[in-house]
Amino acid sequence: VRMYNAGLIYRGFRIVNWDPKLQTTVSDDEIEYVEKTDPFYYFQYGPFVIGTVRPETKFGDKYVVMHPDDARYAQYSHGQQIDLEWINGPITATVIKDEAADMETGSGVMTITPSHSNIDFEIAKRHNLDIEQVIDERGILLPIAGEFAGQHIKKARAAIVEKLTSKGLVTKVDEKYVHNVATNSRGGGIIEPQIKKQWFVGVDKEFVIEKSSIAGIASGSATTLKKLMKASVENGGVKINPERFEKIYYHWIDNLRDWNISRQIWFGHRIPVWYKGEEMYCGVEAPREEGWEQDSDVLDTWFSSGLWTFSTLGWPDATDDLKTYHPTAVLETGYDIIFFWVARMILMSGFHVGEVPFKQVYLHGLVRDGQGRKMSKSLGNIIDPLDMIKKYGADATRLSLVVGAQPGNDLKLSEDRVRGYKHFANKLWNITRFVLENQHEGDTFSNIALTEADTALVAEARELAKTVSDNIDNFRLDLAADAVYHYVWDRFAAQIIEESKAVLKGADGPEKASKQRMLSEILIISLKLLHPFMPFVTEAIWQQLPQKENDLLMVAKWPSA
Known part of the structure; x- marks a missing residue:
């Protein structure tokens, strides 16, 4: 509630990591990339050749993106329209010149699916392009897919390629393309980026910190959560052991996007927001009037656990325990949750208490089997x-x-x-x-x-x-x-x-x-x-x-x- 009142928590439409298997959003830090081998298809898209491993997303591709400095496509101008044949018939594509296009990859040209890719979504936002959803929350193709609507993407892929082949639009197929597939580390479901209305923490949004004992962050100064997290370690308030993880910590902060904190799961702290028609109320207690309905989502586990160092000591009251034991001396945890938990505690403690949560972080490694492999049921190498x-x-x-x-x-x-x-x-x-x-x-x-x-x-x-x-x-x-x-x-x-x-x-x-x-x-x-x-x-x-x-x-x- 305090972060919402400070303007740091907001609700909006953003592209998020959606798990169709568990039917919930997944934070960037909980993504696990699994190496897979799949066919990579090259399609003729008007005068251009484009490549993809996911032809089922291409129904909404009506923008072709190229780098403004790419001499191969100098004859095409930004906003130029081109008529071409595509999956379900003729379409009109629009040329977009954007530096996100990689001139060194393939033909240097790509089409975009803004509703199902982070990069494509950002390009669409920059150029105010149409954004059309192609796949629903269950992995089913929507009406935009024409004759393929209602089919699951796994089933539809082969049929889509077959149709494109019959039209002479498949130029080449690399059957042994190795790539990393984003999966949910908790359930193994393949991530399907979706645009959804969610709650976010703005990590680059400026706010005035009332009280601060963090070196480099003065009381009453304007700062951001990113700056707060970086200063806590950079100025010696928190020492990370081994020291090499400090570089990893800084790299993560530098590349941190706004944090999606709403989850569509059963267990967790329910988001303290209520709705009544077009009205919205955020508070510690529910509105007394009738007709208000609480948000059904819950907070990301790491948002809740990030409060641990001070919430267990009586905060928000200025208790003797809080004065005596905060910040604590040492936090010991695994290096695999330095972003999930350690960084979140530094963020939360800095904003709410104006202090670092602990002075030392000791990171241990992971326990693997005698051959150095990750323990798993499938390998049968778990040591209980x-x-x-x-x-x-x-x-x-x-x-x-x-x-x-x-x-x-x-x-x-x-x-x-x-x-x-x-x-x-x-x-x-x-x-x-x-x-x-x-x-x-x-x-x-x-x-x-x-x-x-x-x-x-x-x-x-x-x-x-x-x-x-x-x-x-x-x-x-x-x-x-x-x-x-x-x-x-x-x-x-x-x-x-x-x-x-x-x-x-x-x-x-x-x-x-x-x-x-x-x-x-x-x-x-x-x-x-x-x-x-x-x-x-x-x-x-x-x-x-x-x-x-x-x-x-x-x-x-x-x-x-």
Whole structure:
């Protein structure tokens, strides 16, 4: 409602991504391009040759577009009309000179279908051309298609090509044309651009921001949502880790169009707009008078979730929680939703609160199978974490998702990998058993002096704590977990414990007591360092220790060098 009152949300006819399968609009960010091989047809369009992979859209093509600088077509003038034979008989085509035509592609000439293509729609708007719908919301051809009206586009395509062939208008067919087809990432439906009346957020519309703590955006200044999103990161208010994603973020903002926020689905926040005849009302509460009907559309999921950082803290009231916890310190999420969610939260928080929503963004990669392929039912390569937890334990599963998972990079996961960390968990139990078995009941180490060699070994473990801490502080959780994993297995178990066995088997004395204290201290340090990555096993082991500073490991003091 506030954005509507600021003039940033408007309703209008625009070309949108329409999914005939799910019967709803789809945002640009939710489009997934799938590579397909289809025939590419070359048609004779009067004196020109045009190409298309979708002949079923060509019924409305009565404009032929060419670049104004294309010398091949210098004899044709803008607005010139040409009579020619087309799918359902003779038509009069109009020449349009526009820089959108690519002189390097094909013949350099194209016809346009403004109601079913973003590029064509923009050309039609620039030149005030007629826009006629050819395909309805279900993928059915409309009366403009003549004898093909009422047929589904998939069924009609072959018949249309056959008719054009009979007229001698098919000049060539490339049967193995590879191209990317826009699909809905949620349901897999092929996108059919349609002109529809929808609600949009104007990202280039200027507004006055009343209060701002965002560097580069002064309180009371005129700005746009695009500028607000860019300044939040560009001026250091939000740091994105890995840093390389900042360039991707800027590129997305620079190419961002007005955001279509209305959806024709069952679940979501219903758009707070009511209609009564020609009247329209936008508000938090419904009008009290009779006869008003609420808009049946709901808001895009990412519009609603973009409010999360401050709406959960009591906003629009100036609550103590909002003052204390906003902006938050770190947002952790996958790189695949940096545009869906991260950017939307920066937009919403900036407009409504005048603050960045968080100071750091940590982006993890996607989990793929052992061969690096995307997990899918069709490939049968899905690894269910719940199954892994049942077979190998939660800690082994957690560690398999942390070690080697560099920020922003995808992770290859296999059952063998999880099984390997189960062996490490067992190793940790065995280490603990050995250390405890070589202590006497009631032993205390506070008064036992460490030998010079054992002091150095404990110092080495504490130095590891510094390395792990630095990596965690720098969001390199993968390196932190890997360092402590290799230290415990390769250094503590394989070397330090093995080299201590001869002394531990000998008679009691200062050297043996020193070894016992050294092993105990290194075990405690190791458990603390492993706890963020293996909380369950380490906590269970902690409970078995006869001497510990806290009842719970999770509240024990972090080790320092």
